[in-house]
Amino acid sequence: xxxxxxxxxxxxxxxxxxxxxxxxxxxxxxxxxxxxxxxxxxxxxxxxxxxxxxxxxxxxxxxxxxxxxxxxxxxxxxxxxxxxxxxxxxxxxxxxxxxxxxxxxxxxxxxxxxxxxxxxxxxxxxxxxxxxxxxxxxxxxxxxxxxxxxxxxxxxxxxxxxxxxxxxxxxxxxxxxxxxxxxxxxxxxxxxxxxxxxxxxxxxxxxxxxxxxxxxxxxxxxxxxxxxxxxxxxxxxxxxxxxxxxxxxxxxxxxxxxxxxxxxxxxxxxxxxxxx
Amino acid sequence: xxxxxxxxxxxxxxxxxxxxxxxxxxxxxxxxxxxxxxxxxxxxxxxxxxxxxxxxxxxxxxxxxxxxxxxxxxxxxxxxxxxxxxxxxxxxxxxxxxxxxxxxxxxxxxxxxxxxxxxxxxxxxxxxxxxxxxxxxxxxxxxxxxxxxxxxxxxxxxxxxxxxxxxxxxxxxxxxxxxxxxxxxxxxxxxxxxxxxxxxxxxxxxxxxxxxxxxxxxxxxxxxxxxxxxxxxxxx
Numbered sequence: 001x002x003x004x005x006x007x008x009x010x011x012x013x014x015x016x017x018x019x020x021x022x023x024x025x026x027x028x029x030x031x032x033x034x035x036x037x038x039x040x041x042x043x044x045x046x047x048x049x050x051x052x053x054x055x056x057x058x059x060x061x062x063x064x065x066x067x068x069x070x071x072x073x074x075x076x077x078x079x080x081x082x083x084x085x086x087x088x089x090x091x092x093x094x095x096x097x098x099x100x101x102x103x104x105x106x107x108x109x110x111x112x113x114x115x116x117x118x119x120x121x122x123x124x125x126x127x128x129x130x131x132x133x134x135x136x137x138x139x140x141x142x143x144x145x146x147x148x149x150x151x152x153x154x155x156x157x158x159x160x161x162x163x164x165x166x167x168x169x170x171x172x173x174x175x176x177x178x179x180x181x182x183x184x185x186x187x188x189x190x191x192x193x194x195x196x197x198x199x200x201x202x203x204x205x206x207x208x209x210x211x212x213x214x215x216x217x218x219x220x221x222x223x224x225x226x227x228x229x230x231x232x233x234x235x236x237x238x239x240x241x242x243x244x245x246x247x248x249x250x251x252x253x254x255x256x257x258x259x260x261x262x263x264x265x266x267x268x269x270x271x272x273x274x275x276x
Numbered sequence: 277x278x279x280x281x282x283x284x285x286x287x288x289x290x291x292x293x294x295x296x297x298x299x300x301x302x303x304x305x306x307x308x309x310x311x312x313x314x315x316x317x318x319x320x321x322x323x324x325x326x327x328x329x330x331x332x333x334x335x336x337x338x339x340x341x342x343x344x345x346x347x348x349x350x351x352x353x354x355x356x357x358x359x360x361x362x363x364x365x366x367x368x369x370x371x372x373x374x375x376x377x378x379x380x381x382x383x384x385x386x387x388x389x390x391x392x393x394x395x396x397x398x399x400x401x402x403x404x405x406x407x408x409x410x411x412x413x414x415x416x417x418x419x420x421x422x423x424x425x426x427x428x429x430x431x432x433x434x435x436x437x438x439x440x441x442x443x444x445x446x447x448x449x450x451x452x453x454x455x456x457x458x459x460x461x462x463x464x465x466x467x468x469x470x471x472x473x474x475x476x477x478x479x480x481x482x483x484x485x486x487x488x489x490x491x492x493x494x495x496x497x498x499x500x501x502x503x504x505x506x507x508x509x510x511x512x
Contacts, residue, residue, distance in 0.1 A: 037472040044472045046294050048464075073472075074462035081359050086366075086377040 029068050032058055033088035036073030040260040041094035044073060053260035054092040060252060064243035089236055091228040106231045108240045109270035113224030116152050116213035119194045119206055120186040127209045139164055145175050145184035151221050152188040224267050245274035294473045301469035305455045312390025313451040320398030327403055345396035351457050354389045358461045382463040394451050401443030405436040438509040445502035449495050
């Protein structure tokens with residue numbers, strides 16, 4: 001009986017080994033998982049090639065680490081189990097650094113964060129404020145729209161509660177419609193939806209208000225996005241972080257950001273990792 | 277980004293057009309559905325006879341199988357198969373001293389998932405068909421002096437297929453639709469390609485519309501084909 005079990009196991013292992021190229025793992029190769037359908041972070045061209053901010057950045061990191069990298073596109077739903085099982089060494093693709101995820105997995109330092117912006121009609125004369133205090137004073141008594149469950153809502157709750165009337169929306173599209181229709185005086189969201197809106201003909205009467213809401217000043221908004229890894233891959237995480245420090249210092253990260261977002265989403269070097 | 281292109285540009289052949297990746301995705305969908313379905317029907321027949329047979333343990337195992345596979349959402353079956361088989365293989369390999377990552381490729385897992393779920397549903401279809409065959413048929417093959425196995429093979433199973441055909445048609449349509457879930461294990465079937473194309477070009481409705489049409493046409497052709505088969509078998 002014992003022999004039979006052993007034979008069966010040998011057959012299984014043989015079958016696994018014969019299952020082909022997926023088995024042969026060159027230890028030097030870094031396997032990167034990404035969604036491939038989440039512009040401008042990660043996207044797929046018709047020829048099946050991965051492109052996007054994260055792809056350009058990860059390629060630069062791999063160059064700096066002098067490691068060869070292989071990208072695989074997999075929808076977000078299956079990525080974390082695959083990472084835990086060892087299919088990938090790192091996941092990238094606009095993954096927010098959250099305390100919940102940090103309990104079980106490790107993150108590289110943050111490398112990008114989309115600033116929050118207010119937007120309003122050009123005729124509202126709310127634009128051109130030098131800092132948040134001035135804008136806050138101008139907003140007093142107005143009706144503000146924001147999408148519920150977002151960092152922007154967290155910001156409104158913390159900074160404006162009581163001073164303004166808040167209207168919550170399920171999604172960005174209905175928020176846009178009410179802003180255009182004048183049902184809210186101003187609206188808050190991440191910078192990229194406002195850029196998308198103001199570029200359309202429909203969004204022509206809308207402008208993005210200064211200043212950008214600075215994450216350094218409002219640090220409860222989170223530290224942005226990072227690469228997600230297993231906790232036992234300390235060496236790779238250090239190498240990746242070092243490469244990120246270099247790319248931040250040289251301004252290359254900013255360049256990649258401007259190519260894909262049209263503005264700078266990069267975060268400052270993490271002092272704990274990159275040194276002072 | 278190229279979201280300003282016209283519909284014709286979107287579906288150009290080669291270059292930045294999406295027709296070729298869409299057709300490749302359709303190919304993966306059909307291959308997965310066809311192979312999985314055929315295996316599933318064969319397995320389903322075996323499971324049905326396990327339930328009908330006199331072996332109590334075999335019957336219980338078969339009942340457990342259909343209850344589980346029909347009770348658990350297909351998406352979960354796919355996840356369990358994918359991460360389960362990989363995990364099991366790695367566990368065994370570790371016993372032999374190999375500590376790397378082993379993966380059964382996504383296509384194999386996809387075919388397995390479709391086959392296992394189709395088997396669960398088709399086994400019930402076959403059981404129903406078996407119950408609908410008049411007792412006289414069983415008596416007839418015994419009277420002819422056929423052994424039970426030969427009798428089943430030449431007399432009962434052909435009639436079961438005729439009776440099971442409408443139900444098997446439904447199982448086939450389910451198999452096609454189950455493939456749409458396989459994108460989660462990074463299999464680039466039609467729905468995955470459509471989702472990526474929609475988000476990349478900023479035209480989700482165009483691509484989801486195309487996908488809806490394609491699945492509708494597939495199902496329409498399938499029901500025609502099954503209907504034709506039913507008509508032919510009625511006289512067979």
